[in-house]
Amino acid sequence: MTWFTLLIVAVGLERLAELVVSKRNAAWSFARGGVESGQRHYLVMVVLHTGLLVGALVEVWLRQPPFLPVLGWTMLALVLAAQALRWWCITTLGHQWNTRVIVVPGLRRVTRGPYRFMDHPNYVAVVVEGFALPLVHSAWVTALLFTLCNAVLLAVRIRVENRALTSMSTAAPAGPPSADVTR
Template sequence: MMIMTKPILIMNGIILFYLIQRLSEVFISKTNEKWLYLHHHALEVDKKESAQMRVFHSLWFVSLILEANLKQELQQPLYALIIYCILGLCLIIRLHSMEKLKAFWTIKVLSLENPVISTSGLYQYVRHPNYFIVMIELLCIPLLFKAYWTMGIFSFINFFILARRIKAEESSLMKHSAYRIHFEEKKRFIPFIFMLCLAVLPLHAKEKVFQTPNYNEAKKNESFLKFQSTSTKLGLISTNFDGYAKDFKINYQLEQDHLKDLEVSVAVKSLDTDVGSRDDKMHNQIMDAEKYPELKASYTGPVALTEGTQTINMIFTIKDKKVSRPVTFTVSKKDSKILVNGSAKLGLQEMGLPDPSIMIAKVRDLFDIEFNVVLD
């Protein structure tokens, strides 16, 4: 027969507190879900993941209760005090997260037509503060009762579940330009922890570098990045001009037949129109290559590598300006290679770049971007 000593009462009281907290979160989430289904036409992204979460947390509580009551031990007072402080901070962050997301806080991962993006509080700095504190709680609560088996096994499993959940959630949210613009360069929570999560996913980092010595070689190369516009002299005679990037690279994550975390980086000084004076003005006066040596285009994804034509919204970063613009491209496959060619349009004014026109020649603001790359 178990004697209900004061430490055991404290231990089970703490477990009961967290059980009630979790149940209250389920109630809040269900209330929010009903509102989102009604007003935002929400759809659940991954029902299997939601079921896994329910089973996982239920088993965690069962394991914690059994192991803690079998051991009937608490940490030394000093260690316990430190853990209490950490858990108290976690509770504050959890409430902060719920307050910032308001009715958009849910346990399920939902896809919304027009989500309201929270960019205040901790969401100024990280994408998922709530997931971080869940990880800390899964470590610290069992640690408080020396339930080391529960702590180790369930924390390990949580990496798998969390990796899948973040993948599903960000795939849904990154479709919205407002989310991409604010969160694309934000950390998910703490970088090294997320790296551990990624370790369980079948992702393969790739980098393709494309370099040519001059304009003519870049023009003839199978993989190219081209830009073109029009110059009108005295308002009468219009001529087209083009240029190529002699040095650009593509970084991406390859997962089966999808690309993720796509980023195209172009060395500004490699932009070549085959006219020295024009290039010098472009590099130094227009693009300020010394201060901003690269321009980038990025898309978190995923991008399906199925044959056919697609359109995605990429984030273009030129100098310190970010703009979301549609990019249309076609994927085809030849042997073991993937061929991608497409186009986009960028305006100088929208990118905050000065007008390169001179008194006798007006340069069209809109530039056409064309590309063709071979991936493997």
């Protein structure tokens, strides 16, 4: 259980690094006239993602489920793959990535990197991590609750984001990628 706790702490520290990047990038976007959408669901998203980390720890420490090697190692591989995809998204979007929905007027939508293959690749990472991280140590209650709550949240989030991205000009001059923000 100690190694699982260390894994959750490492993911938590990674989330704090994301928030530092997000805050810097939000300031960059606002300085260029960025417009934010979806502020009402943002706090829910923060609470839900914090709940994933806390819930997984609490469940493992209270229930003390056994580590199942086939499940655990497979889920750890998925967690690592989700992290790689998330950081591919972050580096592809550059200054425009942040945890909020902020669109900078006049910029085109990103269609390179993982965005060549799908509109919201970071949400794939979130979904995979949401069930895989708790299942590394058989915390199936947390995995199930997060997955269900996250499905509801993502339905709202993606609708808000798509509406914001639709407002972007398709005829914008070439330049930095647009704000396809993700969490």
